[in-house]
Amino acid sequence: MSETPGISPLSADDQEPLRVVLAKLGFDGHDRGLKVVARTLRDAGMEVIYLGLRQTTDSIVAACEQEDADVIGLSMHNAGHLTLAPRMVQAVEEAGLGVPVVIGGIVPAEDVTVLIEAGVAAVLGPGASTEEVVAAVRAAVARQSPVR
Amino acid sequence: MVETMSGIPLDPTYGDGLQPGDYPYTRGLYPTGYRSKLWTMRMFAGFGTATDTNARFHALLRAGGTGLSTAFDMPTLMGRDSDHEWSVGEVGRAGVAVDTLADMEDLFAGIDLDKVTTSMTINGPAAICMAMYIAVAEKNGVGRVHLGGTIQNDILKEYQAQKEYIFPPRPSVRLVTDLIRFTTAEMPRWHPVSISGYHIREAGSTAAQELAFTLANGFAYVEAAIAAGLKVDDFAPRLSFFFNAHSDFFEEIGKFRAARRIWATWMKDRYGATNPKSQMCRFHTQTAGVSLTAQQPENNIARVAVQALSAVLGGTQSLHTDSYDEALALPTEKAARIALRTQQIVAHETGAASVVDPLGGSHFVEWMTDEMERQANEIFDHIDQIGRGSMLEGVYAGIDDGYFVGEIADAAYRFEREVNAGRRIIVGVNEFTENDDDEANLLSIGHATEEIQIKRLDQIRGDRNDDAVRASLAALVEAAGQPDINLMPSIIDAVQTYATEGEIVAALESVFGTYVETAMV
Numbered sequence: 181m182s183e184t185p186g187i188s189p190l191s192a193d194d195q196e197p198l199r200v201v202l203a204k205l206g207f208d209g210h211d212r213g214l215k216v217v218a219r220t221l222r223d224a225g226m227e228v229i230y231l232g233l234r235q236t237t238d239s240i241v242a243a244c245e246q247e248d249a250d251v252i253g254l255s256m257h258n259a260g261h262l263t264l265a266p267r268m269v270q271a272v273e274e275a276g277l278g279v280p281v282v283i284g285g286i287v288p289a290e291d292v293t294v295l296i297e298a299g300v301a302a303v304l305g306p307g308a309s310t311e312e313v314v315a316a317v318r319a320a321v322a323r324q325s326p327v328r
Numbered sequence: 329m330v331e332t333m334s335g336i337p338l339d340p341t342y343g344d345g346l347q348p349g350d351y352p353y354t355r356g357l358y359p360t361g362y363r364s365k366l367w368t369m370r371m372f373a374g375f376g377t378a379t380d381t382n383a384r385f386h387a388l389l390r391a392g393g394t395g396l397s398t399a400f401d402m403p404t405l406m407g408r409d410s411d412h413e414w415s416v417g418e419v420g421r422a423g424v425a426v427d428t429l430a431d432m433e434d435l436f437a438g439i440d441l442d443k444v445t446t447s448m449t450i451n452g453p454a455a456i457c458m459a460m461y462i463a464v465a466e467k468n469g470v471g472r473v474h475l476g477g478t479i480q481n482d483i484l485k486e487y488q489a490q491k492e493y494i495f496p497p498r499p500s501v502r503l504v505t506d507l508i509r510f511t512t513a514e515m516p517r518w519h520p521v522s523i524s525g526y527h528i529r530e531a532g533s534t535a536a537q538e539l540a541f542t543l544a545n546g547f548a549y550v551e552a553a554i555a556a557g558l559k560v561d562d563f564a565p566r567l568s569f570f571f572n573a574h575s576d577f578f579e580e581i582g583k584f585r586a587a588r589r590i591w592a593t594w595m596k597d598r599y600g601a602t603n604p605k606s607q608m609c610r611f612h613t614q615t616a617g618v619s620l621t622a623q624q625p626e627n628n629i630a631r632v633a634v635q636a637l638s639a640v641l642g643g644t645q646s647l648h649t650d651s652y653d654e655a656l657a658l659p660t661e662k663a664a665r666i667a668l669r670t671q672q673i674v675a676h677e678t679g680a681a682s683v684v685d686p687l688g689g690s691h692f693v694e695w696m697t698d699e700m701e702r703q704a705n706e707i708f709d710h711i712d713q714i715g716r717g718s719m720l721e722g723v724y725a726g727i728d729d730g731y732f733v734g735e736i737a738d739a740a741y742r743f744e745r746e747v748n749a750g751r752r753i754i755v756g757v758n759e760f761t762e763n764d765d766d767e768a769n770l771l772s773i774g775h776a777t778e779e780i781q782i783k784r785l786d787q788i789r790g791d792r793n794d795d796a797v798r799a800s801l802a803a804l805v806e807a808a809g810q811p812d813i814n815l816m817p818s819i820i821d822a823v824q825t826y827a828t829e830g831e832i833v834a835a836l837e838s839v840f841g842t843y844v845e846t847a848m849v
Contacts, residue, residue, distance in 0.1 A: 206414040206418070207402040207403065207405075207406045207408075207414055207415075207418060208402070209490055209491030209492055210491075211491060211531075212530070212531050212532045212618075212736075212737075212740050215737045215740065215741070215849055216532075216737075216740055216741055216744045218849040219737075219741050219849060220744075222849070228849065230847050230848070230849045231847055232845060232847030232848075233491055233845055233847070234844075234845075258402060258418060258421070258422060259417075259421055259422065259657065259658070259773070260417040260418055260421070262417070263416055263417030264417060286622075286655065286656065286657070288656055288657055288770050288772075305622055306621070306622040306655050307621060307622055307623055307754075307757045309748055309758075310744075310745075310748045
């Protein structure tokens with residue numbers, strides 16, 4: 181099914197596939213990476229809810245509630261991550277969702293620490309392999325809800 | 329006399345049969361190639377406020393440059409003002425912020441617009457930026473007839489790849505053809521569209537898809553302009569192209585050669601162009617941003633050099649070379665300088681500019697050129713078929729049914745899987761990864777621009793005559809409702825009242841609607 185042997189699509193403690201909301205915030209139109217990630221996660225057995233371009237924190241929160249999502253994946257290529265990623269984390273907290281936010285895209289190393297401190301669960305840079313992407317998403321969910 | 333490093337004299341071209349300058353221009357547009365005119369080293373720049381970029385323009389002109397190339401920030405490219413809720417964090421970041429005519433006045437302050445050529449990379453709101461440029465020039469006493477330059481104004485590839493669209497495809501193409509009609513009648517030195525495959529390739533297409541989708545978009549604009557009442561030889565000589573130079577060296581050279589041959593053949597046979605200039609595929613090239621790696625970033629200098637050489641051997645008219653740090657951030661000045669020096673080394677040290685189409689006649693390169701053409705023809709057949717004999721309708725249909733985005737996403741995923749499975753080696757990424765902890769010094773841009781720009785926008789809104797703004801926008805809405813009216817004069821009137829870009833876009837949206845992409849993986 182996929183080229184990621186050794187990685188179970190299912191979370192460890194229950195047999196429901198992870199539900200992942202993928203989106204881009206605001207103007208940034210670079211969707212090549214996000215589409216590749218969408219297919220990668222789908223091939224790894226996850227349920228992908230692909231919102232695509234021009235989303236807002238509100239539209240993403242609403243989709244998470246409707247779709248009962250386990251994790252949010254945001255792609256950022258316009259150097260807006262320091263502004264937008266913490267906003268997303270805050271919106272998720274305010275909605276009481278308890279869903280981790282994973283960022284992918286062009287994020288300089290020094291900004292990664294800032295984002296993690298702001299509550300982002302993981303940051304995947306350019307060239308992250310399929311295994312790294314799948315593992316990071318699974319780990320983010322596992323950390324957020326260890327009893328699940 | 330041109331000779332090699334060792335003193336061997338060289339002819340401008342070698343080989344029997346088809347020569348450079350001969351239709352269908354597979355071997356190049358001109359018999360003497362780079363001997364008579366080296367390619368233009370046009371480096372793209374823009375940042376911060378209009379005043380910041382104006383200072384950079386003056387520095388470039390003092391250094392002997394004659395061409396300016398303007399990068400706009402994301403809010404400007406998307407047709408929104410700097411105080412739009414989505415503009416936070418984006419103002420002046422990836423290019424210069426332009427909200428009103430006042431910003432365009434600052435951007436070109438002290439520059440003789442009849443003496444330089446200006447390239448403006450903007451698509452959705454291209455007509456508005458063109459109107460502002462004309463208004464600035466005329467305010468400074470330079471008639472529009474004297475203005476030379478290029479505006480990208482290629483909206484079709486936005487729906488296919490770059491995704492910087494505003495209105496739905498059909499009214500957007502009306503704006504493109506309005507601009508073509510307007511410049512054809514009033515601005516003989518202006519290039520009204522730069523038909524761009526660059527972004528299609530960056531989004532993940534193959535070389536043949538880049539070639540075919542781009543030329544298909546070109547045919548679509550030709551059909552749209554003819555349908556708007558123009559004669560093909562009146563506007564086609566001012567069309568130009570923009571391609572990507574990726575890493576597979578011979579494939580790229582085959583692509584460039586095939587582009588010239590296909591364009592010439594179609595323009596002559598299908599669209600009846602008789603002026604050789606209408607048949608000539610002139611193109612700008614940029615090296616592949618997507619090929620740059622964040623790992624061991626200095627390796628990118630070598631990648632860019634090889635890509636630049638393919639563009640030159642493929643006969644490009646102008647070239648932008650990427651900076652090695654662009655997988656990580658906007659380029660530093662040093663990185664941008666190395667990128668320019670890379671072109672200069674190709675131009676002056678390698679001998680690549682001495683002989684036109686030096687690879688013409690190579691069994692492999694000729695085969696690759698034919699293969700690119702063959703694959704492109706298959707794609708043209710599909711587009712022509714879904715358009716029932718019209719390339720314009722075929723491109724619309726391919727946008728509506730997700731054909732282009734689907735093909736591009738499939739190719740991108742295939743490539744990613746090959747890299748991930750180790751079937752394709754990317755140095756420093758999936759092989760040769762030791763010592764990859766070198767850190768590049770990166771450019772970082774602060775938030776001061778945003779505050780300055782929003783303050784300026786408020787001030788302009790306070791100083792202008794609101795009645796005049798409202799009247800001009802009402803007239804624009806009225807004109808937009810009538811498909812046969814060219815919108816350029818109304819847009820020029822509106823920018824002259826200091827209506828903002830966002831206000832003009834909103835007025836047009838009230839008639840045209842807003843495009844929302846169907847999200848699909």
